[in-house]
Amino acid sequence: MYKPKVAFICVHNSCRSQIAEALGKHLASDVFESYSAGTETKPQINQDAVRLMKRIYGVDMEKTQYSKLLTDIPPVDVAVTMGCNVKCPFLPCNERFDWGLEDPTGACDDVFIETIREIHKKIVELSHHLAGT
Numbered sequence: 469m470y471k472p473k474v475a476f477i478c479v480h481n482s483c484r485s486q487i488a489e490a491l492g493k494h495l496a497s498d499v500f501e502s503y504s505a506g507t508e509t510k511p512q513i514n515q516d517a518v519r520l521m522k523r524i525y526g527v528d529m530e531k532t533q534y535s536k537l538l539t540d541i542p543p544v545d546v547a548v549t550m551g552c553n554v555k556c557p558f559l560p561c562n563e564r565f566d567w568g569l570e571d572p573t574g575a576c577d578d579v580f581i582e583t584i585r586e587i588h589k590k591i592v593e594l595s596h597h598l599a600g601t
Contacts, residue, residue: 472545472598473501475559481506481535483514483573484550488587490521490529495588496595503544505559509535514573520580548594565594 476488485504492502513529521527538559547561551568567590572583 471498471500473503473542474546474548474594474598475538475541475544475561476502476504476548476550477506477538477559478504478550478571479506480508480510481537482510482512483517483571484569484583484587486513486529486533486535487517487521487584488548488550488591489533490527491525491584491587491591492594493532494525494527495591499595499599500546503536503541504533505536505538505541507538509537511535516572516577516580517584520577520584524581524584546594546598 474492476485476492478485481504485506489502489504492500496502513533513535518529521529544559544561546563546565547559549564549566551566551570569583569586572580
């Protein structure tokens with residue numbers, strides 16, 4: 469069965485989009501393939517995001533993910549922008565969503581956890597949408 473490819477996009481591909489890729493793989497790998505990318509890269513994934521994803525889900529993003537450019541991922545069916553304060557990167561796709569999430573970089577753990585919970589909720593909604601349920 470064909471699974472749509474979903475790209476989670478933000479400028480730096482170090483925090484929100486990385487969390488979304490990890491949660492997509494963790495919660496919805498039976499429905500869609502998850503990728504993340506940006507127009508710029510960072511040398512490492514946001515360490516607060518890495519730490520909290522390990523604590524909450526037991527997922528080590530640094531084992532399977534790294535900061536990638538849009539040109540580093542395959543063609544996708546769905547593009548989800550995280551909510552960019554600048555013009556969001558464009559990626560050809562069949563469907564496009566903007567989740568309008570604030571970047572929690574530099575904030576306290578409670579803000580990060582709220583962002584992670586919101587991404588979790590949106591991943592579940594997206595998987596229902598793509599599965600037609």
